[in-house]
Amino acid sequence: MNCFDCMTTDSRSVASAYGAVGAVAVCSLCGVGLCEQHVRVGHVRVETHSIGNPSVAELPGRRVFCDVCAPADATAVLATPAAAVGAAG
Numbered sequence: 001m002n003c004f005d006c007m008t009t010d011s012r013s014v015a016s017a018y019g020a021v022g023a024v025a026v027c028s029l030c031g032v033g034l035c036e037q038h039v040r041v042g043h044v045r046v047e048t049h050s051i052g053n054p055s056v057a058e059l060p061g062r063r064v065f066c067d068v069c070a071p072a073d074a075t076a077v078l079a080t081p082a083a084a085v086g087a088a089g
Ligand SMILES: [Zn+2]
Pocket: 003, 004, 005, 006, 007, 021, 034, 035, 036, 037, 038
């Protein structure tokens, strides 16, 4: 399986030109294959809305997502250049 985002995003240069970037994970929601650049890791929360007592429970274990399905707090696996600079400084 290859990365769906690499296959469909023309902004990728060399890798997408060959059209085959191996997937390392599968999005837990939409099921597309994801390479290490496109995979996001996060957790799933279940909201319970009862009168006067709304609550949010986080399910155990991590989930992997694509960029489209990822919740706001999901993180990229690869460190971004900006994050690397911040960590070094
Ligand atoms: Zn990719």
